[in-house]
Amino acid sequence: MDFISKSTFYVMFGISLLMVLFFFGSTIYGIQKANTKPVETIILAIAGILICTGSYLSYQVMNSGDNYVYGCGILGLTWLATILMVIIGFLVFVPVHWQ
Numbered sequence: 001m002d003f004i005s006k007s008t009f010y011v012m013f014g015i016s017l018l019m020v021l022f023f024f025g026s027t028i029y030g031i032q033k034a035n036t037k038p039v040e041t042i043i044l045a046i047a048g049i050l051i052c053t054g055s056y057l058s059y060q061v062m063n064s065g066d067n068y069v070y071g072c073g074i075l076g077l078t079w080l081a082t083i084l085m086v087i088i089g090f091l092v093f094v095p096v097h098w099q
Contacts, residue, residue, distance in 0.1 A: 005068040009058075012075045016055045019082075023048030043089040047082050054078025 023044050030041035055078070058071040 002068075005072065009062060009068040009071050009075075012072055013055060013058065016051055016058075016075055016078070019079075020048055020051050020055070023051065037094065039093045040090075043086060043093065046089075047086050050082050050085060051078060054081075 027041050027045045027048060030036040030044065054074060058074040058078070061067055061074060062071040
């Protein structure tokens with residue numbers, strides 16, 4: 001059980017780091033493009049900060065007591081909060097054009 005929880009934590013942590021790279025990369029790319037709305041870059045930057053915070057908290061929990069399952073829970077909740085924040089942010093602040 002310990003091996004599975006450690007493996008799951010490190011896989012989730014790696015995916016979180018890739019998500020951080022994606023969100024911050026998209027933010028930098030959006031700033032450089034002239035036709036991108038500032039709201040989109042702000043939403044993606046906030047999502048990156050949210051994932052960074054969740055990754056930091058889960059790493060601190062894992063370091064303090066080797067509680068990998070609790071760290072996985074924190075990462076899962078961070079992913080859920082980020083997905084909801086991005087979807088709600090885009091639906092509220094970016095106008096949707098149905099083709």
